[in-house]
Amino acid sequence: xxxxxxxxxxxxxxLAAKGPASGYDLAKLFEVSLNHVWQAGHxxxxxxxxxxxxxxxxxxxxxxxxxxKNYTITGEGTRLLHEWLADREPVMxxxxxxxxxxxxxxxxxxxEAIVAVERIRARARDRLDYLVCLPPVAExxxxxxxxxxxxxxxxxxxxxxxxxxxxxxxxx
Amino acid sequence: xxxxxxxxxxxxxxLAAKGPASGYDLAKLFEVSLNHVWQAGHxxxxxxxxxxxxxxxxxxxxxxxxxxKNYTITGEGTRLLHEWLADREPVMxxxxxxxxxxxxxxxxxxxEAIVAVERIRARARDRLDYLVCLPPVAExxxxxxxxxxxxxxxxxxxxxxxxxxxxxxxxx
DNA sequence: GAGCGCATGTAAGCTGTTACATGATTCT
DNA sequence: AGAATCATGTAACAGCTTACATGCGCTC
Numbered sequence: 001x002x003x004x005x006x007x008x009x010x011x012x013x014x015l016a017a018k019g020p021a022s023g024y025d026l027a028k029l030f031e032v033s034l035n036h037v038w039q040a041g042h043x044x045x046x047x048x049x050x051x052x053x054x055x056x057x058x059x060x061x062x063x064x065x066x067x068x069k070n071y072t073i074t075g076e077g078t079r080l081l082h083e084w085l086a087d088r089e090p091v092m093x094x095x096x097x098x099x100x101x102x103x104x105x106x107x108x109x110x111x112e113a114i115v116a117v118e119r120i121r122a123r124a125r126d127r128l129d130y131l132v133c134l135p136p137v138a139e140x141x142x143x144x145x146x147x148x149x150x151x152x153x154x155x156x157x158x159x160x161x162x163x164x165x166x167x168x169x170x171x172x
Numbered sequence: 173x174x175x176x177x178x179x180x181x182x183x184x185x186x187l188a189a190k191g192p193a194s195g196y197d198l199a200k201l202f203e204v205s206l207n208h209v210w211q212a213g214h215x216x217x218x219x220x221x222x223x224x225x226x227x228x229x230x231x232x233x234x235x236x237x238x239x240x241k242n243y244t245i246t247g248e249g250t251r252l253l254h255e256w257l258a259d260r261e262p263v264m265x266x267x268x269x270x271x272x273x274x275x276x277x278x279x280x281x282x283x284e285a286i287v288a289v290e291r292i293r294a295r296a297r298d299r300l301d302y303l304v305c306l307p308p309v310a311e312x313x314x315x316x317x318x319x320x321x322x323x324x325x326x327x328x329x330x331x332x333x334x335x336x337x338x339x340x341x342x343x344x
Numbered sequence: 345g346a347g348c349g350c351a352t353g354t355a356a357g358c359t360g361t362t363a364c365a366t367g368a369t370t371c372t
Numbered sequence: 373a374g375a376a377t378c379a380t381g382t383a384a385c386a387g388c389t390t391a392c393a394t395g396c397g398c399t400c
Contacts, residue, residue, distance in 0.1 A: 003358085006272060007360090009276070013276040013279065016279055017276075017278075017279065023379080023380075024378065024380075037274075041360090041362090042379090042381090043360090043361075043381080044359080044360060046380065046381060046382095047381085065368080065379090066368050066380085067378095067379060067380060067381095068378080068379060068380085082279070082280075085276055085279060085284075086280060086287070088269075088273065089291070090269065091269055091295075093211065095178070095210050096266070097178055097262065100181065100206070100209050100319070101262060103185070103206060103316050105314075106315050107189065116257065120262045123264050126264070143275075146275065146278075146337060147272070147277075149336075149337075154326050154329050154330065157326050157328065157329035158322065160325060175386085176387075194350095194352095195351080195352075196351050215354085216388065219354090237396075238351050238397065239350095239353095241351090
């Protein structure tokens with residue numbers, strides 16, 4: 001009955017790195033920082049923060065204007081975050097729609113397959129451009145930079161794969 | 173209200189590639205072929221096949237011993253599969269727990285971070301070994317091979333990334 | 345006849361998405 | 373006054389996981 005917890009960790013991470021914030025802030029932060037690594041909208045974030053407060057991982061510090069609730073990470077939250085970061089066995093299995101397409105590629109004619117792979121390549125290029133242009137997230141420029149480089153490396157690998165496949169598929 | 177459908181596509185793809193099969197067969201096939209690309213257990217597959225039959229994508233050909241139901245892909249199913257493979261815009265965004273860890277890496281001390289990255293590297297190596305040793309899936313050796321190469325390329329990129337980060341983190 | 349593999353399912357619970365709903369404050 | 377942004381939520385549904393449950397057929 002192991003909880004997955006990635007959303008919790010992401011929220012705790014942002015709170016640890018940027019200090020107290022409201023659910024609204026965290027949702028915005030998610031969009032501009034964690035976005036390429038994990039996604040969550042406010043409809044998921046708000047209820048999760050409530051549960052996390054109930055579990056003692058965060059506390060509501062103050063209620064500001066417009067019903068704003070300012071969350072702070074607690075000692076217990078810091079402990080959990082640290083434990084996860086330090087001990088978590090990374091999961092390599094993943095659900096990858098692009099890889100599914102690649103898997104079934106031989107079901108297409110060669111010319112259709114070429115178009116499909118070209119499309120994958122184009123999307124990967126778009127994403128690489130996006131990842132390269134992302135501005136630094138926090139005061140500390142290291143923040144997020146490791147993940148950014150990992151994303152770039154993986155996308156570059158996808159592009160190289162596409163080039164290789166296209167080379168094989170294209171009529172000489 | 174766009175359905176995601178990846179599970180349907182995966183099942184239709186297996187039926188198209190391997191011919192008629194039961195839910196049980198498909199669950200086994202999933203494990204040994206699609207496994208590194210998409211995961212689904214029999215508890216997800218059985219109900220989905222029922223829905224797909226209701227939608228006319230597959231048909232129950234015969235009921236064999238032990239209540240075995242043999243599913244075949246229909247013309248409509250083939251059409252849908254082909255359309256998806258040919259027209260689907262690949263989604264590059266993804267939820268990546270390892271990348272989340274990478275994102276939050278600066279929250280750890282240097283020595284803890286080194287251990288964490290080493291663990292990522294070790295898992296990636298395991299996975300590469302697994303992917304390299306996977307036997308061919310079907311009579312047609314092309315089947316699944318493109319996806320296998322994509323997976324290998326991405327895992328190799330992850331290993332290279334880990335080596336780079338470790339080089340930066342390790343005291344000289 | 346005991347055990348194993350075949351073969352099917354249901355139910356509860358968690359995670360994530362989409363749509364709906366509300367009210368306060370600030371800017372033009 | 374009207375629009376945009378701030379700020380919070382709920383509800384319904386889709387997708388996936390875990391646990392539970394059942395019965396047939398073959399082999400030893």
